[in-house]
Amino acid sequence: MLQELRAALGDAAVITDPDILAGHARDEAALCEAGTPRVLVRPSDTSGVQAVVRIAAAHGVPVVPQGARTGLAGAANAVDGCILLSTQALDRILEIDPANRIAVVQPGVVNADISKATAPHGLRYAPDPGSWESSTIGGNVATNAGGMCCVKYGVTTEYVLGLEVVLADGEVLRCGRRTVKGVAGYDLVRLFTGSEGTLGVITEITVRLQPIPREALSIAAVFPSTSAAGAAVSAITAAGLVPSLLELIDQVHLRAIEEYRPMGLDTDAAALLLAASDSGVPEDLDRIARLCTEAGATEVHQATDALEADMLLSARRMALPAVERLGAVIVDDMSVPRSRLAEALDGVAAAAERHKVVIGVIAHAGDGNLHPNILVDRSDPASVAAGQAAFDDIMRLAAELGGTCTGEHGVGLLKRDWLAAEIGPTGLRVQQAIKDALDPAGLFNPGKVLR
Amino acid sequence: MLQELRAALGDAAVITDPDILAGHARDEAALCEAGTPRVLVRPSDTSGVQAVVRIAAAHGVPVVPQGARTGLAGAANAVDGCILLSTQALDRILEIDPANRIAVVQPGVVNADISKATAPHGLRYAPDPGSWESSTIGGNVATNAGGMCCVKYGVTTEYVLGLEVVLADGEVLRCGRRTVKGVAGYDLVRLFTGSEGTLGVITEITVRLQPIPREALSIAAVFPSTSAAGAAVSAITAAGLVPSLLELIDQVHLRAIEEYRPMGLDTDAAALLLAASDSGVPEDLDRIARLCTEAGATEVHQATDALEADMLLSARRMALPAVERLGAVIVDDMSVPRSRLAEALDGVAAAAERHKVVIGVIAHAGDGNLHPNILVDRSDPASVAAGQAAFDDIMRLAAELGGTCTGEHGVGLLKRDWLAAEIGPTGLRVQQAIKDALDPAGLFNPGKVLR
Numbered sequence A, B: 001m002l003q004e005l006r007a008a009l010g011d012a013a014v015i016t017d018p019d020i021l022a023g024h025a026r027d028e029a030a031l032c033e034a035g036t037p038r039v040l041v042r043p044s045d046t047s048g049v050q051a052v053v054r055i056a057a058a059h060g061v062p063v064v065p066q067g068a069r070t071g072l073a074g075a076a077n078a079v080d081g082c083i084l085l086s087t088q089a090l091d092r093i094l095e096i097d098p099a100n101r102i103a104v105v106q107p108g109v110v111n112a113d114i115s116k117a118t119a120p121h122g123l124r125y126a127p128d129p130g131s132w133e134s135s136t137i138g139g140n141v142a143t144n145a146g147g148m149c150c151v152k153y154g155v156t157t158e159y160v161l162g163l164e165v166v167l168a169d170g171e172v173l174r175c176g177r178r179t180v181k182g183v184a185g186y187d188l189v190r191l192f193t194g195s196e197g198t199l200g201v202i203t204e205i206t207v208r209l210q211p212i213p214r215e216a217l218s219i220a221a222v223f224p225s226t227s228a229a230g231a232a233v234s235a236i237t238a239a240g241l242v243p244s245l246l247e248l249i250d251q252v253h254l255r256a257i258e259e260y261r262p263m264g265l266d267t268d269a270a271a272l273l274l275a276a277s278d279s280g281v282p283e284d285l286d287r288i289a290r291l292c293t294e295a296g297a298t299e300v301h302q303a304t305d306a307l308e309a310d311m312l313l314s315a316r317r318m319a320l321p322a323v324e325r326l327g328a329v330i331v332d333d334m335s336v337p338r339s340r341l342a343e344a345l346d347g348v349a350a351a352a353e354r355h356k357v358v359i360g361v362i363a364h365a366g367d368g369n370l371h372p373n374i375l376v377d378r379s380d381p382a383s384v385a386a387g388q389a390a391f392d393d394i395m396r397l398a399a400e401l402g403g404t405c406t407g408e409h410g411v412g413l414l415k416r417d418w419l420a421a422e423i424g425p426t427g428l429r430v431q432q433a434i435k436d437a438l439d440p441a442g443l444f445n446p447g448k449v450l451r
Helices: A002-009 A018-023 A046-059 A111-121 A137-143 A188-192 A226-238 A251-260 A282-294 A306-317 A319-324 A338-355 A381-400 A416-438 B002-009 B018-023 B046-059 B111-121 B137-143 B188-192 B226-238 B251-260 B282-294 B306-324 B338-355 B381-400 B416-438
Strands: A039-041 A063-066 A083-086 A093-097 A102-105 A160-166 A172-176 A201-208 A217-223 A245-250 A271-277 A299-302 A328-331 A358-364 A369-376 B039-041 B063-066 B083-086 B093-097 B102-105 B160-166 B172-176 B201-208 B217-223 B245-250 B271-277 B299-302 B328-331 B358-364 B369-376
Touching: A002 A039, A002 A046, A018 A039, A046 A063, A046 A083, A046 A160, A046 A201, A063 A137, A063 A201, A093 A111, A102 A111, A111 A137, A137 A201, A160 A188, A172 A188, A172 B416, A188 B188, A188 B416, A217 A226, A217 A282, A217 A306, A226 A245, A226 A271, A226 A282, A226 A338, A245 A251, A245 A306, A251 A271, A251 A319, A251 A358, A251 A369, A271 A282, A271 A306, A282 A299, A306 A319, A319 A328, A319 A358, A319 A369, A328 A381, A338 A358, A338 A369, A338 A381, A369 A381, A381 A416, A416 B172, A416 B188, A416 B416, B002 B039, B002 B046, B018 B039, B046 B063, B046 B083, B046 B160, B046 B201, B063 B137, B063 B201, B093 B111, B102 B111, B111 B137, B137 B201, B160 B188, B172 B188, B217 B226, B217 B282, B217 B306, B226 B245, B226 B271, B226 B282, B226 B338, B245 B251, B245 B306, B251 B271, B251 B306, B251 B358, B251 B369, B271 B282, B271 B306, B282 B299, B306 B328, B306 B358, B306 B369, B328 B381, B338 B358, B338 B369, B338 B381, B369 B381, B381 B416
Parallel strands: A039 A083, A063 A083, B039 B083, B063 B083
Antiparallel strands: A093 A102, A102 A201, A160 A172, A160 A201, A217 A271, A217 A299, A245 A271, A245 A358, A328 A369, A358 A369, B093 B102, B102 B201, B160 B172, B160 B201, B217 B271, B217 B299, B245 B271, B245 B358, B328 B369, B358 B369
């Protein structure tokens, strides 16, 4: 098989060095198992991907597609004996069409590089996962990534118009369109989006661009309790306001950030709520600020300029790396109806208390999407077990509150059982029927999403 | 079979009167064939739908789901010997949750009734197909309906969060969620949305609501040529403006509207462009107006109040009924990249010229979505043939311009061959694999979308 791969891709694109393989065996999901890959391949065009898939199929060897491995659910983790198919060498922006506000890109292009390339045309690619400066668009599409702008602008799937995908038999499927609207046949684009590498290998993506919004005005509101911050979020939503950002940072994260990069954050606050508005209507932000005060904010600070607004945003972006310095982090991801944000925050705190673990929460609060980050000591089995018990409690809590086990990180290996519990036997059966229809031999990313 | 249906649903919900059956045999697609149904059933709850599907499956009788039959592609047309399954008795709004901006509705609820019910909460259901006052939300979801607000707010699929669907084996699938975000498993909601009744019967829909936008300011710009109007649309898009409505009405329709309901429209204009902005930033509309003038508009009229703005909108909504008074209309639906709108308009005019038929065009211009309405004399086979030849030319034109054969009306019976041409053999094979996975016996709406 290795010979066939080398003949198809050239020696340099077929890597068997054990250290490199070990370095590529997993994504950023802590505590997810990872197998030992047989080989890492880095095709640089669609026909190279086709060749890999055909060789893999002929040998009955599983294919695990990988982008930048910044995923948080283990979807890119190796399975034993697999071919790791990295899309990072498929890294070209093929076309920018400003008149139609689209770009055609290969999957290995880094998210932020799309907006950099389209900025001269006054356009951006909106979805901005935390990893936007390192994650690839292919991985973003495979996981249907979210981000901070989603509260106003929606998630990845809203920005994917067309895909080229290499199927399990090595054929190339082109689906979707270059037009704004289109309803020709089943929506295959959105079926592949979020399928976590289990249905095919994405080799080209047509994304929708958006005019760069007006400059956002930002505030930071300090709350004495997380539930007061939750109440503020509910009030903002209920008032019909549409902030362009509405993020919550709890005390655990505030302290971790301040320790990592001192910036004068109030580390006695229970929670900081960051809100921004790019509506162009200044009163909108004033109303958001007033609602924060009414909900109990002890201080509402308005950023005086773009620089300060950026600083607030970068504090939020620093939250995960800052907390990761404190220990191993089980990053969780739950989404609840927006009205139940305060209950979710209380429930997470109760789980931390119950299992004697530290859990910090950052949340895309405006979307009801929380990331409880559970700190564990990897060298202490009791600590890991306590963290996992808290994780399970949080997943149960998501279900009890009418929410979902994953808002934006995906299922991967981490949440297969929680997916099964959430969608039930009929849901699982339909999911499996679709998997079987597109990948009858189970070639792509076996054991991910569905067991 | 009829006895079993009566036992399951009650006599009143099982209709065999030939006149009623004939009246329900087709949707609003002119010139699409329709078969003779065996029976019309009107279940009023999910278990009734399950019973119908199980009885149909046991007898090997096809099921054709129907909403208000306002579709324009024949997707709701009867096939010979089928059970017509009307969802119109499933007509309850089950829940309005203003805090989470969602509503849970049955498929038979009329589109406009959702917004009426949610207006007291300051919320609306955004997608607004031309038929919004008569079409049902189930039909809207089944066809992934568009509308006039799509240019800013997107189409139906962006507003469907969750579905309950009765599958081909009579089981009930619940998919999707009540949260803003969620990526648990394959996106079944968006697979069923736009599947035109071929994969299951939708029995419940969780829709996303949206704060009622600020009052829109509107203008009407008069153009001496359709290509000048097309150029204005391109300029508006290129300037990064996001109008809340951007509609084109050509001379054929202007004259038909003015004859139907005189309102002082300029019937010498080649095209009227209606634009609105609800951004809350008054300069946005001024800029749109200026770009119209620069593109050659001979007159730009700003509506002085909401009443006048509504009048302009109602003129646009009247376009199809007005032109239908002139003869049988083959309603076409093509989407092209926005930058090619002017070419599309010229191409449609050339097709009319070539085949000596009258073709009027109304367009969701801001989306590049055109409706060439081909007027034919149903009693004259030569006229019908000429109309169909023009239709075929327009479909070829859509492909040549990098567009799609259907922007919002769907495939149904009307465009199966054009779908096949557009997506190619691999695309068709994947579409068929999904159909077979979910409906192996071909129970639901056979012969629609896929032959």
